[in-house]
Amino acid sequence: MNTGKRLTSSFYQSTAVVDICRQLIGKVLVSHIDGLLTSGIIVEAEAYRAPEDRASHAYGNRRTRRTEVMFSKGGVAYIYICYGIHHLFNVVTGPKDLAHAILIRALEPIDGIDIMLERRKMKKMDFKITRGPGALSVALGFRSTMSGQSLFSDTSSFYIEDRKINYPDDVIAMGPRIGVESSGESAAWPWRYYVRNNPYVSAKRT
DSSP states (O other): OOOOEEOOGGGGOOSOHHHHHHHHTTOEEEEEETTEEEEEEEEEEEEEETTTOTTSTTGGGOOOTTGGGGGSOSSBEEEEEETTTEEEEEEEESSTTOOEEEEEEEEEEOSOHHHHHHHTTOSSOOGGGSBSHHHHHHHHTOOGGGTTOBSSSTTOSEEEEEOOOOOOGGGEEEEOOSSOTTSGGGGGOOOEEEETTOTTOOSOOO
16 A cells, blocks of 8 residues: 555645645545545545635535534544435535535546445446446545544544656646525536546546
């Protein structure tokens, strides 16, 4: 297993959530859950910036039981259930009370592919194993009960590493986020980054 340097707390503290989102492309999301190691390269992610972003759960600085974790100091996970089924993994960024977050939409598997296949109830390898935020959360074992956990603590069950995987600028595409069409002008903001022609990217690949 090729390991890299775990991202520290300072990486997540910038107020420029869109810049952090771009920097996460090529980083490696690692989980040590239920005693099992899995990981994958982040190949697609979306930024959400409260309070002005209508697509954000914290739009208008809305504080609820679910969104409260988004107001934490950057460097924790925000994992929520979508449509009562999918557990979606987000990275909280920025200083405390800012409520910026980045949805991890797709991974290219590295470690523990056999474990991912079992969790996804798949008999053979297919790009859909970690294509989409719901799929990758199943593959890596993420659950909404883990929301609020640190991404950089020594006791963290998941974290993000820099393994020096660098994509040239012309390989990384940007465009509108997925599934936020009802968010007014926010729907058109080009805050989704992804690796061009990567088969694990969830939608609208170029």
